[in-house]
Amino acid sequence: MPAEAFDNERYLAEQTAAILERVEQYDGKLYLEFGGKLTFDFHAARVLPGYDPNVKMRLLQGLKDEIEVVFCVYCRDLERGRIRGDFGMTYDLATMRAIDDLRDWGIATSALVLSRYREGPVSDRLAQQMEMKHIAVYRHADIPGYPHDVDSVVSEQGYGQNPYIETEAPIVVVTGTGPGSGKMSTCLSQLYHDHRRGLHSGYAKFETFPIWNLPLEHPVNVAYEAATADLGDIVMLDPFHLEAHGEKAVNYNRDIESFPILKAIIDRIAADTGQHVPYQSPTDMGVNRAAAGIVDDALVREASTQEVIRRYFRHSRELSQGLCGPEAVSRTEQLMARLGVSPTDRPVVTPAREAAVDAERRRKGNDGFYCGASLQLHDGTIVTGSNSALLHSGSAAIIKGIKLLAGIPEHIHLLPADVIGDLTELKAKYLDSNSPSLNVQEVLIALGITAAANPAARAGIEMLPRLRGTQMHLTHEPGTGDETGLRKLGIAMTTDARPTASGYFLR
Secondary structure, three states: OOOOOOHHHHHHHHHHHHHHHHOOOOOOOOOEEEEEOOOOHHHHHHOOOOOOOOOHHHHHHOOOOOOEEEEEEEEHHHOOOOOOOOOOOOHHHHHHHHHHHHHHOOOOOOEEEEEEEOOOHHHHHHHHHHHHOOEEEEOOOOOOOOOOOOHOOOOOOHHHOOOOOOOOEEEEEEOOOOOOOOOOHHHHHHHHHHHOOOOOOEEEEEOOOOOOOOOOHHHHHHHHHHHHOOOOOOEEEOHHHHHHOOOOOOOEHHHHHHHHHHHHHHHHHHHOOOOOOOOOOOOEEEEOHHHHHHHHHHHHHHHHHHHHHHHHHHHHHHHOOOOOOHHHHHOOOOHHHHHHHHHHHOOOOOHHHHHHHHHHHHHHOOOOOOOEEEEEEEOEEEEEEEEEOOHHHHHHHHHHHHHHHHHOOOOOOOOOOHHHHHHHHHHHHOOOOOOOOOHHHHHHHHHHOOOOOOHHHHHHHHHHHHHHOEEEEEEEOOOHHHHHHHHHHHHHEEEEEEOOOOOOOOO
């Protein structure tokens, strides 16, 4: 099992206390902007080994008698078909999935906000789907001059034109699908309406990263920069916090740059009632207590350094796909240099490349495209695989890995040759596949089918949970079946993303 550097129970206790303490400062509601991923936060799990990817849901579940949820999504993201990278789905589907996940945890969503609303087929379809689920839908307009024209924003023509979201709980968690979803604007719009109604409500921000009370150059904060390299986020000292409190704290550039305007808006909202706004810095607004859960800083540093390298490969792949600009790759290269590492410091990279070269050398004279894969198990052992007429390289590496974990001798096959042969023949002859060898997802299905009659396959399947959190590198651009299978296994994959032609796998 992987080593753990994060204590979820300690974190939950301190985080819950911090939120409840903030609620007590107001006699109205607390609008809590909830950033990052609600469920399956695998970035946090990678940089904080032992972090439960669903710990935020556990946090909300523990507070469920005190909260209700408002979900935000930016209409332009819906209409342009923006993809949520971690799930590989468009923002409308990701929104529906997140709301369903909340429901499965016993947490109802009160409302969906379509921020900066403009009519569009995807936005309007999502609104209809939400209303069919008895979730109220609110359309917030694009406010001219937002956020810099404070007089316009804090007026009847600004926030005043937004419909008020009716809520009952003392804590209103405002979350959304990705960055720029309109969470903060929704919170401030609600503050405006509450103050007009004589309610002294407050605003706070919950985001796991960057971790404000860790050093600026701590790898976990550098990893946050790598994760947001396409957005241009930079972790920096919070000058407002240093001036107001005489202590160092870190935040990121967008929050620091927007703080004077944000504070001016909040001050203007509260001015009519003569209420004091306690925030002197963007860090003051936060309630993050992630540092309290760290129990092994050295392990977090190592994991975070590896995450920076992983992000380099991800951004390089996205550049080749036209999904990001060269600045994201250049930025992650700079971050690796700051940490004194290079792409090959990811342990699985060189073995995968060597496996591809070795396969080409051994099969000299055969036509085809040679691919390599390497898988690092939790004890540090690395196994490799290369493509063949029967298996994709990632499939071969996984079979080797689970055989090693199960103590199955190398000469024993998990999948009988005739089973693989029948499947490849089916793909080639009847499904018109130019890649008849089995991808990761197909191998997992084949193992499941044969397990009842094959004890070796059954033993291999029982090892699959031990692959969660392991590392893999591929030399080539993975197909959908490989990528989906690896994601379901919980394997953190990187790739050189070498393009493959119709002769992808050996004939």
